[in-house]
Amino acid sequence: MNVLICDDSGFARKQLARALPREWDIRLHEAGDGQEGLEQILMGHGDLVLLDLTMPRMDGYDVLETLQREGIRSKVLVVSGDIQPEAHARVMALGALDFIKKPASPETLHAFLRQHGFWQPREESVTEPQASPAPAPQHAPPSGPLLTPQSRDLYQELANVAMGQAADLLARLLGAFVVLPIPNVNVLEVSELHMALSAAAESDTLSAVCQGFIGAGIAGEALLLFHDASFAELARLMKHEGELDRAAELELLMDTANVLIGAFLRGFSAQLDTHFSQGHPVLLGQHRPIHQLIQTNQSRWRRTLAIEINYRLQGHKVQCDLLLLFTEDSIATMDHKVQHLL
Structure with missing residues (x-):
């Protein structure tokens, strides 16, 4: 059997x-996005496809739609961090x-x-996964906090899983489908961070909340930038009654921040096998240009590992940016904590 990841x-x-059965007699192939995956399938390398959803060029939904439209009979198991009920329903409807x-x-x-009849353990075989090799001797952390391609890829995948958990909570709260991006992970100087924030906001005015977190030698801030044009639609989805004044908008903003920031930090810290204590959320400003919001925190932000996620709701004019x-x-x-994963 040809198995494609x-x-x-x-x-x-x-x-x-590594999680596949050791004794399973297969030919294993890999693809880095949906377009490459389809090419591999057309080459006969995808009897069974283990398919992610959030990918560049062509995502998992596009792959499933193409397989269904073209009558290609590859079997697909979706493996994704996007755990929204609608995501599950959509992929099942697509085959x-x-x-x-x-x-x-x-x-x-x-x-x-x-369960699906692809593999059965031999009676004499051991079905537990192969033991991981002994950890390498511990050395002092490198002096320069630079991301290697491998560690950037790892942090992006950790963020992908945490992002999906946060989106699931938001989707259930609003009764809408959250479109998930590919998280952007970089080490940035403060000037580069300002440029990234400005690019995210473009010319829109924003309302912003930040919340500090700390735990086991890790500290930082979560920053939620909410596009002001989204408030009216968010109020409708949350069935807000009464006038949509600044106080009501602040309540909606804090509710959204609690869901997205809290769920993301729980999902991210769990994968690091640690726990984050969260400070109280702080309002940075309402209906202000991005440069004014940046100025508020300029003294606290220096060089940082920045994870940027843009959330938007399908079919609704609701958009916000979450930065860790x-x-x-x-x-x-x-x-040091993720070395065992690498």
């Missing part, structure tokens, strides 16, 4: 490959066999493979 994250592909939540443990993946800004000192600590 289609995911834009090299880390996620390796993680899935997927099943939906597996990221990160998929070997036990979970084996159970799905057995980790302090320079935190980067070496996080790099």
Whole structure:
């Protein structure tokens, strides 16, 4: 059997490959996005496809639609961090066999493979995953907090899983489908951060909330930038009654921030096997240009690991940007924590 793992994250592909049964007699192939995945399928490399949803060029939904439209008979198991009920319903309607939540443990993946008749353990075989090699000797963290391609890919995948958990809560709260982007991960100087924020906001006025977090040598701030043009639609989705004044908008903003920031930090910290204590959310400003909001926190932001996520609701004029800004000192600590994953 030809098995294709289609995911834009090299880390996620390796993680899935390691989770497959050791004794399973297959030819394993990989693709870094949906377009490459379709090419591999057309080459006969996709009897079974383990398919991510959030990918560049062509996402998982596009792949499923193409397979269905062209009558291509590859079997597809979706493996995704987007756990919204509508995401599950959409992929099943497009012909997927099943939906597996990221990160998929070997036990979970084996159970799905057995359930759908792709693999059965031999009686004499051991079905537990192969033991991980002994960890490498611990060395002092590198002095320069620079991201390697491997670590950037890993942080992007960790953010992808946490982003999906936050989107699921928001989707259930609003009764709408949250369109998920590919998280943007970079180490930025303060001037570069200002440029990134300005580009995210363009010419729109914004309302913004920040919330600090700290735990086990990791500290930072979560910043939610809410586009002011979104308030009226958000109020309608939340069934807000009464006048939509600044006080009502602030309440809507804080509710959205609590869902997105809280859920993301829980999902991200759980993957780091740590716990974040969160400070009280602080309003940076309402209906203000981005440069004024940046000026408020300029003294606190220096070099940072920045994770940027743009959330928008399908069919609704609601858009917000979530940025996770980790302090320079935190980067070496996080790099050390994720070495076992790499």
